[in-house]
Amino acid sequence: SNSSPSSVNSDSAWVFQDILLDGEAFEDPQASARLLEYDFYREICPEAEKIIRTRVHQLFKIKAAVAPALVRLAFHDCFVEGCDGSILLDAVQGMESEKDSPPNQSLKGFEIIDMIKSELEEVCPGAVSCADILVLAARESVLLTGGPFYPLNTGRRDSTAAFADSATNELPSPHADLSETLASFSSKGFDERETVSLLGAHSIGVIHCNFFQNRLYNFRGTHQPDPSLDSEALNQMRSTCPKKDLSASPAPSPDFEGSPLPTSRSPSLYNELLAAPPASFDNLLLLPSKTQKLAMAYDGTGPNFGTVYYRSLLQGKGILYADQQLMAGEETGLWVRAYASDSSLYQRDFALAMMKLSNHNVLTAPRGQIRLNCSRVA
Numbered sequence: 256s257n258s259s260p261s262s263v264n265s266d267s268a269w270v271f272q273d274i275l276l277d278g279e280a281f282e283d284p285q286a287s288a289r290l291l292e293y294d295f296y297r298e299i300c301p302e303a304e305k306i307i308r309t310r311v312h313q314l315f316k317i318k319a320a321v322a323p324a325l326v327r328l329a330f331h332d333c334f335v336e337g338c339d340g341s342i343l344l345d346a347v348q349g350m351e352s353e354k355d356s357p358p359n360q361s362l363k364g365f366e367i368i369d370m371i372k373s374e375l376e377e378v379c380p381g382a383v384s385c386a387d388i389l390v391l392a393a394r395e396s397v398l399l400t401g402g403p404f405y406p407l408n409t410g411r412r413d414s415t416a417a418f419a420d421s422a423t424n425e426l427p428s429p430h431a432d433l434s435e436t437l438a439s440f441s442s443k444g445f446d447e448r449e450t451v452s453l454l455g456a457h458s459i460g461v462i463h464c465n466f467f468q469n470r471l472y473n474f475r476g477t478h479q480p481d482p483s484l485d486s487e488a489l490n491q492m493r494s495t496c497p498k499k500d501l502s503a504s505p506a507p508s509p510d511f512e513g514s515p516l517p518t519s520r521s522p523s524l525y526n527e528l529l530a531a532p533p534a535s536f537d538n539l540l541l542l543p544s545k546t547q548k549l550a551m552a553y554d555g556t557g558p559n560f561g562t563v564y565y566r567s568l569l570q571g572k573g574i575l576y577a578d579q580q581l582m583a584g585e586e587t588g589l590w591v592r593a594y595a596s597d598s599s600l601y602q603r604d605f606a607l608a609m610m611k612l613s614n615h616n617v618l619t620a621p622r623g624q625i626r627l628n629c630s631r632v633a
């Protein structure tokens with residue numbers, strides 16, 4: 256019978272043999288998961304990448320701030336438990352949201368991902384992951400702002416949880432010194448060269464004054480400006496970011512005080528938005544302009560992508576302390592110099608680093624899920 260000792264033995268021998276034949280599965284419980292593939296959606300949603308590209312282009316034309324917002328969003332997803340869309344989940348009973356963690360409070364662009372997702376759900380329901388939408392939208396955004404194209408495989412799946420504590424503890428701080436920044440990136444597998452090239456993403460978008468105010472007026476409690484700041488840059492930054500009485504409004508966090516975000520983001524707004532005249536986007540898309548605080552930018556878009564950022568650092572004109580700190584190390588300083596003078600080297604390195612970031616710790620079948628709405632677990 257089946258319960259005889261010999262048949263039990265032979266059954267377990269078969270199982271054991273399977274494990275031996277698949278040695279990787281034996282060593283790594285995740286190795287049985289599928290790999291990302293080139294054009295994963297070619298059968299189940301052939302239009303997916305095109306839809307994402309078209310929508311990002313369309314929104315970018317109406318509001319260029321869309322692109323930097325999406326790039327930063329992808330970074331903050333991939334850096335916390337990998338590119339799994341965990342950043343997109345809203346808080347629910349028993350689960351905090353990464354969106355509410357201090358480093359993420361100034362993130363924008365969630366509604367754009369939700370909009371693209373709802374469009375994809377109409378075309379091919381349940382097929383395209385939010386995690387793939389995020390990295391693909393970021394790729395289009397990089398390209399639109401003057402950065403390189405990079406190929407991405409697809410087939411990422413969405414997490415079934417958010418990781419608010421990891422977001423709080425693992426995302427890099429704008430006040431970090433070089434060794435802290437390097438340690439943070441190295442813990443995710445990025446070396447010094449890759450770290451320097453990734454920070455060049457600050458070429459695009461804006462940095463609000465609250466993230467570097469301390470450097471202008473009271474650096475590390477000295478009541479003096481940051482000595483690493485060029486004096487001309489100091490004057491310019493002070494006029495953009497006048498001294499304010501910080502005691503008047505309690506900051507949610509000294510490290511990451513950011514603009515509060517509107518909490519309801521409805522994908523159904525999308526069609527209304529597309530039908531609306533461009534001017535109405537100013538108030539509806541991204542942060543309402545009335546809550547927008549003062550900010551500075553490197554203005555490194557178009558042909559200046561990369562080079563302007565690194566040249567600013569060479570001149571002591573880094574906006575964030577963490578940016579300027581790239582000049583404080585021998586090897587990182589070397590890469591800053593190289594990228595400042597060689598745009599094609601930078602484009603290549605940034606492309607490779609973005610590919611690595613976009614593939615960081617992805618979830619693939621049978622793990623994870625395809626969410627139907629990016630802000631909720633399916």
Ligand code: HEM
Pocket residue numbers: 320323324325326327330361362363427428429430436453454456457459460461462463464466513550575577
């Ligand atoms: C040490 C590492 C980093 C720190 C401390 C940091 C911090 C910040 C801060 C404080 C802002 C300003 C946000 C605001 O004012 O609303 C910002 C903006 C931005 N960051 Fe980073 N960041 C880092 C690395 C990266 C990386 C690796 C990327 C992408 C690959 C990235 C992409 C961006 C983009 C595109 C913006 C502009 C966002 C916008 O205009 O909407 N950052 N970052």
Ligand SMILES: [Ca+2]
Pocket residue numbers: 331332333334335336337338339340341342
């Ligand atoms: Ca994540």
